[in-house]
Amino acid sequence: MKKNLFLVILLTVLGISSNIFARPYFDKEKDLLLACFDLKPDEDDVHAAAALACMLQHPDLSGIQYFAVAGAYGIQNGKYIHTATPEFFNNLFGHKNKKWTDAHENRDQSVKKVRKLVKKTLKSGGKVFIQEAGQSDFTHDMLKALIEAGVDRNVIKSKVIVVQHSNWNEDKSDQTKLEWVKNNTYYVKIDDGNSPDNNTPGYNNKNTRFMTQALASENPNAKARSFWEQANKICKGWEASWENPTIANGGVDFSDCVENWWIFDLKDKTDSIAKFWERYVINKP
Structure with a gap:
């Protein structure tokens, strides 16, 4: 009897543990991708935004709900890459204030706009996956506003998944805000x-062949080609306060998109730049 009781307790504990540690998966029918780019001071966000836009054109992600934020930066110094907005982001994601917002231009308005969208998604039973292609300050401000709007903290803890890949991004976040985000969301550090x-x-390589392939007139993916033409032009024309060595040498750096790789559980489909390029950039639509 005691042995059976022990087995029941053990199986219950294991079941609870598996639920705690089971990673959430993106549901294309009801979840939201919130892509937050700092665009300060590193030009890699220009490349990451172009790469994400290529992904969104592919059947893999066709029809998903997404929204982008430009200017989601923290406490770092350096110049904001203002030439990336609005034309570039309009081309990548759709019309400003419908598919993206500029938090550098108007942070309060951007917080309110994103809060409304996130609240709607959560109310409909969806999850929100935040690609933290920058610092966590904007995410903190938006989620605090969400709580003030009546969303329960437990819902945020279980339904808002924040994905971060960069120690530098964490270091350049307001540390109080970062700790709050870590403690009050499903925070994933990859x-x-x-x-x-x-x-x-x-997703960072100085080899020039990738940009050459993307820009080639023979590239059958005309939309992807236009995205990378704009990205390349912005980076070449930008007088950076800190110059990205990979991009300066003609390579590609869309390292923030490993967060998309994790969010969409792409595994070996795009586990190298070459595979990513074949699937999303130089593919025949």
């Missing part, structure tokens, strides 16, 4: 997307 020698793809 390995750095700048390195090929860990558990995420290395």
Whole structure:
């Protein structure tokens, strides 16, 4: 009898543990991708935004709910890449204030707009996956506003998934705000997307062949080509306060997109730049 009782308790504990540690998966029917780009000071966000836009054009992600935020930066110094908005983001994601917002231009308005969208998603039973392609300050401010709007903290803890790959992004967040986000959301820290020698793809490479392929007139993916033409033009024309060495040498750095790789559970489909390029950038639509 005692043995049977012990087995029941053990199985119950294991069941609870598996639920706690089971990762959430993106439901294309009802979940929201919130892509937050700091665009300050590193030009890698220009490349990451272009790469994400290529993904959104593919049948893999066709029809998903998404919204982008430009200017979701923290306490870092350096210049905001203002030439990336509005034309570039309009081309990548759709019309401003419908599919993206500029938090650099008007932070309070952006917080309110995103809060409304997130609240609607949660109320409909969906989850919100936040691609933290920058710092967590904007996420903190938006979620605090969400609580003030009546959303329960427990819902945020279980239904808002924040994905971060960069130690630098964490270091340049307001630390009080970062700790709050870590404690009040489903916070996931994955390995750095700048390195090929860990558990995420290395989406940073100085090899010029990838940009050459994207820009080639023979590239059958005309939309992707236009995205990378704009990205390349912005980066070449930008007088950076800090110059990204990969981009300066003609390579590609969309390292923040390892967060999309994790969110959409792409695994070996895009576990290298070459595979990503074949699937999303130089593919025949």
